[in-house]
Amino acid sequence: MANFAYKGRDAAGKLVEGVLDGISAGNVADLLLGRGITPLSIQETRGGAKLVDLGVNLSLFKLKVEHVDILLFSRQIHTLLKAGVPIMRALGGLQESATNPAMKAVIGDVKESLEAGRELSVSLARHPKVFGSFYISMVRVGEATGLLDEIFLRLFDHMEFERYMREQVKAALRYPMFVVMAMAAAIVVVNLFVIPAFAKVFQGFGAELPLMTRILLGFSNFMVAWWPAMLVGLVAAVFAFRAWVATTGGRMQWEALTLRFPIAGKIISKAAMARFSRSFALSMRSGVPVMQALTNAAQTVDNSYIAAKIEGMRDTVERGESVLRAAISSHFFTPVVLQMISVGEESGALDDMLDEVGQMYQREVEYELKTLGQQIEPILIVCLGVLVLVLALGIFLPMWDLGKVAVKR
Template structure:
């Protein structure tokens, strides 16, 4: 028996511990039996020290290229093709290591080969690289190993990741035009405040007459911007980084993600995209033979929404206390009536995976439509805002001129 130090993901965050097992694979099985997802498993003792001493010197982490989602998707698709052709796993990994263009991915594949040659399971070896293979990916590979359907699992994982990438591209495409318009408007407001209004300000002050309210507002805004411009810029940058750090923190991310689900226009898209991701991943897990509790652990990690992840974890806890899946889902308060209805019917008929897959397809199509029309929904808001801005500028600049013209005609 050897002693292993491990880091595993649990319902409430990462957990560190030590256990004794015959091998790293046995240690991983023991950790998963506790309802945890192993992230790293390292042997404690002379063997580990010797391995560390003989390890090659690696480049600093910030200099290494990252393993992208595309790399992992291609890895899963290529492994499926090689397995289907009857290529042994070690030879398949060697071939992928030679052909991959990403040096970091090449190192990961080399580590996987060494782990397999040392008698470690593929899923356990993948768990040593959490930045490449998330908990859901590792859990699905573990199921494929235990059921003997590894080829099918990699096909489904490739399809799942392809869907995820497609959704991300759709979101970026839909937000490109509104983002460009907002940046252009912000730049225009800055130029007007700093350069245009000060040029008129001297003329208006020379009139010696009472200026209309829009003109006073413009002149005060311009003066404040010129006087405190750098302070405003530094404060805005600092606020951005503070907000970004808060959004990524364990306390702030659930609050922000919950706000996103309820935000006008964007909220329905985020909600349906999250539910499409949940239903497809959950259906994939159940169809592959993953037990219900373990399936919810893996699916919670793919939700990409911290608030939804919390509710999925609460579902799992209710199910472990003896509640039905439909009742626990209804208690979570984040699922639409369609999802709840499909889960209830699926429990009665034993077709939860098929019905959830249909819901995922439906929501995926709905999200694609909403994303295509997102710019059309935002355009009226931008037009109204731009119209109001132009109106204020026009009134502020031209009202004093009209007053000057009217006074000159009277004289």
């Protein structure tokens, strides 16, 4: 038996951490679910042995379950259950038709767990890295209400929305990132190869060089002499940043800082608002209690700082306050969202109002992403122009001065 460190949430939605002994991660998941804890992550804690374990090393090279695999699984099992196909037969068919070996193994394990007498939500929870706590909570609601097929359809729609948002962000950032990388490469090449060649020419002038030229030559000499140290420093900075972001506090500080970025900040904020509204409305519409719905929504916003704000809302509601007052105290939601929440609570249609909010912010995010290139392009042009101007002044001013001296002679 090995030790497993786990993180999970109890029935009240509070975060629980600890260490348990178990034969496997699935066995620990069963123990946690038996205690009323929904596992979020389960990791083996054998220290250095984990680095040399052959199974772990091989797992680095094997295929993993992708987002699209879970998306297709949700859609296909909805279709099969709606058609009246028994769950065991449906899982057997999905296992045979799965093209990803990792997903095929997961479905097979879920099927075996069901055959052992466990519930579907418990069987899915044995794979916390594949099926998140939001997914498992929704499946548990579907089991309790008898609307499992409808729940899988709603999960499919929600995951399709998440996938669309991520792809749009990647597509919008592809061109700016390419330009920035090209500019950085150009700076390195110019300073390491071009300016040193001109420096030999300038040495033969025998005259004082302009300030801009001296600055360029000094920076180029520094890069030529210290480029190995700069490269090591850059790599160390990247690893230090990744280690800092990997911590809970560091990740929250970084993701809070990203909300203040000039252009990307408002897109991240609106995307988080859309995710929160859609997931909260989905949970409420499916019969999930308000506090559990807030916990589920916090897990879908993809920003730990905003998630902490929503968790604060859950604590406020737990004290007996309304969702509106909890939203106001979080200091995150815009007046439009607060007004929609107020109307939704008064009319008893909070899920419909939040679904409208989610659709509204989804349209706004789509527009922002479509115009992102147009917003960033002027900034990139100005930066590129400044770079070219500095290089031109630094390199050609001495030649211009030399030309004027030659004409006077």
